[in-house]
Amino acid sequence: MFWVCLHYPRLALEALHSDVPADRPHAVVDGPQQRRHVVLANAIANKVGVRARQPLASAQLLCPRLAVTPRDEAAERQALASLADHAYRYSADVSIAGADTLFLEVGASLKLFGGWPALERRMREDIDRLGYACTLAAAPTATAARVFATCRSAIALPELAQLPLALDAAPIVASSLDPKIVAALHGMGMRTLGDLFRLPRAELARRIGQPALDHLDRMRGLVAETLPRWQPPPRYARRIEFGYGIESHTALAFPLQRLVREFAQFLAARDGGVQRFAIELGHERDACTRIDIGLLAPQRDAASLLELARARLERVELVAPVHALALRADDLPPLCPLHRDLFETNRREQLDWPALAERLRARLGDGALQGIACVADHRPDRAWRFVALCANRPVVPATSMSRPFWLLHRPLPLRGRPTRVLAGPERIESGWWDESDQRRDYYVIETRDGQRAWAFVEMGQAPGRDAPWTLQGWFA
Amino acid sequence: MxxxxxxxxxxxxxxxxxxxxxxxxxxxxxxxxxxxxxxxxxxxxxxxxxxxxxxxxxxVPRSDTLSTGLADLDALLPGGGWPRGALIEILLAEDGLGECSLLLPALATLTQARKRVVLVAPPYIPYAPALAAAGVDLAQLVHIDSTASDTHWTAEQCLRAGCCGAVLNWLPRSDYRQLRRLQLAAETGGTFGFVFRPLSAAHEASPAALRLRLEPGEAQPRLEILKCRGRFGEPSHALGLRA
CATH class of the missing domain: 1.10.287 (Helix Hairpins)
Structure with a gap:
């Protein structure tokens, strides 16, 4: 095991959406109304002596200009969850500990990322990019990594054997033990973890209790750790706001590309695909325009998702200037990659058809591509139906009677008289049970222009004389 | 592009x-x-x-062809069948002269070989029982609805992709440039591109590799070869379609 601890010491301040200017002393406070205390203060407030866990009254005495914001734990949790989401790309074992710490088991991912130095460089680049103050440390146990991260020592210790020696000098304050126990130990004159480890076990257990002792054992790797595993959320939503209105499709192409790229990265990180997603265009006053994009099969390739999204977007008329662009996906099914047979002869077709079908659907509409199936019914207009392309078709015995290639959308009266009757009558009498009873005599006829048609007269009537011909199909 | x-x-x-x-x-x-x-x-x-x-x-130069299923027509066509990767134009005066039945044997062969056959905006409903009776595997048949302005684009995409065995198009109005694009797309994709056009287009120039004219005859419709890439000699041949 090789655990990385990411400690965000200033998260309480950084997660806030406050409008306090950066050059003003600022503190986040918590606690009951009468006994408020400082949770975290910014650097300017620290300079005049405002400290964490200080009563608010003392802090305000020290610094009369202090801007005070109540703690927003929901915002912190949300920020930490999005950081965990980011860390998920480096490890499947991500765990959230407390309000400001993430653990990642990277021992299994070292080979993939090209060893610890390369992985550390990537993670540090990420930290710089995300803009949260963060300390990073790595150790064979998560608890020990947390000690190092809290001490702000950027240590990476791969060997379990070196751990007791490295922990020896660490202060007890950094051990994330209960503050009461830490205070008691301080009262006993203990300062470092080394002091603690040298005490006899039985006596230590009596003073600090078994849970705290277990914590120290887990830190040294004497007892196995169990950490709750963090799961990425099953949905995705991302929004880009513009400071101005965009009125043309071309100007939307770039932010769209950014949105879709990030989405594809998210999908790749959680090894999933997407089958339905929506793009929302936010307007200043009007209701937002929603473009739903459905795919035939889950996909995650950035280029093809972008092509589809762009094709749909281009066909939408912009009713008002666009002030925000959002991408939303509520259902992220697992991706099943296309199976390729080593000996498959028509491999190219298997790969190209989904892409072609998606391109056609994007331009022509979701229902434009359909399959055709036979239905076991004698009535001509019910003997077939449109089906979804990949649907299973029922097996219907083929008819031995001659049937036309074309069926008219609805039967039409025949103009003029047929020159010849080539076949018939074939009586089709069915449907007394479902309100559309049909009793017809069908004939194959030839028209004056030499066309062959499928026409019927109502049952029992002599064609041509007292009953009109009705045309239903062409033998094309 | x-x-x-x-x-x-x-x-x-x-x-x-x-x-x-x-x-x-x-x-x-x-x-x-x-x-x-x-x-x-x-x-x-x-x-x-x-x-x-x-x-x-x-x-005649050898080329990749697929039998039409009609021995008389095969004998007249170079290579003995429909040319692959080319546009095949069928000009007809009226619907219902057997123009689609002409293709049915080829469509049956293609679909049974698990090749997709795409119908782009057909004028009527392709009747499933008739297709099934002719041996066409309906699972490989794709019906595409498209508005008149998108028909050429759809046809070109299907022809070019190379994942369709044959693409059937009904193009009442198209000019030389549009047909030329389709011909090039069919060449790129190696697809059979069948195009049905009205008889009035017979006098226009066409880039199609094969042009057939279908007219009602006295007893049966007459099929005439207007143009055939790779065949010289008599300019046109007529044969009766329905025995």
Whole structure:
């Protein structure tokens, strides 16, 4: 095991959406109304002596200009969850500990990322990019990594054997033990973890209790750790706001590309695909325009998702200037990659058809591509139906009677008289049970222009004389 | 995107193949070094290229074809069937002359070989029982609805992708440039591109490799070959369609 601890010491301040200017002393406070205390203060407030866990009254005495914001734990949790989401790309074992710490088991991912130095460089680049103050440390146990991260020592210790020696000098304050126990130990004159480890076990257990002792054992790797595993959320939503209105499709192409790229990265990180997603265009006053994009099969390739999204977007008329662009996906099914047979002869077709079908659907509409199936019914207009392309078709015995290639959308009266009757009558009498009873005599006829048609007269009537011909199909 | 080559001879009215007979001169330097006999074999090698057709020979250039299912028509077509990777135009006066039944054997062969057949905006409903009775595997048949303005685009996409065995198009109005794009797309994708057009288009120039005219005859419809790439001799042949 090789655990990385990411400690965000200033998260309480950084997660806030406050409008306090950066050059003003600022503190986040918590606690009951009468006994408020400082949770975290910014650097300017620290300079005049405002400290964490200080009563608010003392802090305000020290610094009369202090801007005070109540703690927003929901915002912190949300920020930490999005950081965990980011860390998920480096490890499947991500765990959230407390309000400001993430653990990642990277021992299994070292080979993939090209060893610890390369992985550390990537993670540090990420930290710089995300803009949260963060300390990073790595150790064979998560608890020990947390000690190092809290001490702000950027240590990476791969060997379990070196751990007791490295922990020896660490202060007890950094051990994330209960503050009461830490205070008691301080009262006993203990300062470092080394002091603690040298005490006899039985006596230590009596003073600090078994849970705290277990914590120290887990830190040294004497007892196995169990950490709750963090799961990425099953949905995705991302929004880009513009400071101005965009009125043309071309100007939307770039932010769209950014949105879709990030989405594809998210999908790749959680090894999933997407089958339905929506793009929302936010307007200043009007209701937002929603473009739903459905795919035939889950996909995650950035280029093809972008092509589809762009094709749909281009066909939408912009009713008002666009002030925000959002991408939303509520259902992220697992991706099943296309199976390729080593000996498959028509491999190219298997790969190209989904892409072609998606391109056609994007331009022509979701229902434009359909399959055709036979239905076991004698009535001509019910003997077939449109089906979804990949649907299973029922097996219907083929008819031995001659049937036309074309069926008219609805039967039409025949103009003029047929020159010849080539076949018939074939009586089709069915449907007394479902309100559309049909009793017809069908004939194959030839028209004056030499066309062959499928026409019927109502049952029992002599064609041509007292009953009109009705045309239903062409033998094309 | 590609651009249409406008220097294409537009005056080609259809009685001649699109490629002109090519004369290949033997390289003079090779003649001075190599003995005359080897020079002749080199020339023969060059002339054996399937893209070169010599007026004097009776042998037609070999090309990839699919039997039409009609022995009479196969005998008239070079290679003995529908040419693959080309546009095949069927000009007809009226619906219902058996124009689609003409393709049914080929469609059955293609779908049974698990090749997709795409119908782009057909004028009526393709009747499933008739197709199934002709041996067409309906699972491989795709029906595409498209508005008139998107028909050419859809046809081109399907022809070019190479994942469709055959694409059937109904194009009542299309000009030479549009057809030329479809022809190039069919060549790229190696797809059979069948195009049904009204008889009035028979006098227009067309880049299609094969043009057939279907007219009602006295007893049965007559099929006439207007243009056929790779075939010389009698300009048109007519045969009765329905036995």
């Amino acid at each position: 590609f651009t249409t080559n406008l220097s294409e001879p537009v005056s080609n009215t259809g009685d001649y193949p699109l490629f002109a007979p090519t004369v290949v001169a033997a390289a003079p330097r090779a003649a001075t070094i190599a003995p005359a006999r080897r020079d002749e074999t080199a020339l023969a090698d060059v002339l054996r290229h399937p893209g070169i057709w010599r007026r004097g020979s009776t042998k």
